[in-house]
Amino acid sequence: AQTVTQSQPEMSVQEAETVTLSCTYDTSESDYYLFWYKQPPSRQMILVIRQEAYKQQNATENRFSVNFQKAAKSFSLKISDSQLGDAAMYFCAYRSGIDAGNNRKLIWGLGTSLAVNP
């Protein structure tokens, strides 16, 4: 079974600096998707970035980028020029690329709480 591990329960960063959140996963599949979701105090779950495993190029979305290391099964999130509004819980998630039954579930890490200090 696939697993997702976020080894940093809490992180902090100074405003305008860069922070990297780590995520590792375990799978025997070659085709899958990886996601980073953000959950601010409002509780809403917001997609930050998505990576398809078959794409070698790292996904970027404005100040957010990932370092996807398929062989190492690592999927870290880099936030550049951190802003106060980036303070939130960040969740890493995995989904199989197989579109059938149980494979349509998302597998979640336990989250990393990010504080942004002014």
Add this chain to the structure above:
Amino acid sequence: NAGVTQTPKFQVLKTGQSMTLQCAQDMNHNSMYWYRQDPGMGLRLIYYSASEGTTDKGEVPNGYNVSRLNKREFSLRLESAAPSQTSVYFCASSSWTGGLAFFGQGTRLTVV
């Protein structure tokens, strides 16, 4: 606006009471999910529906039932609420392609 609508946002129940959490999506997604979120435990899957007409247990199904009423709606029922079911509940939906999940705004449920 398109998205996942989840009701209610807040609910307080007495032990033993029943209630249904409603969820509807208007994105024509095939898959829908119910999660609970507790401090330090991340998101745990209660039930999911991979497609209309099917439902399956997730990690923590005990004490819950679900109904996939149609493609749009997926409800979660607590037949006899217990304090251990105090949590924040999220409904989500996703398409079969790409796996991207969209979430409702959550329901904070307290069982006293």
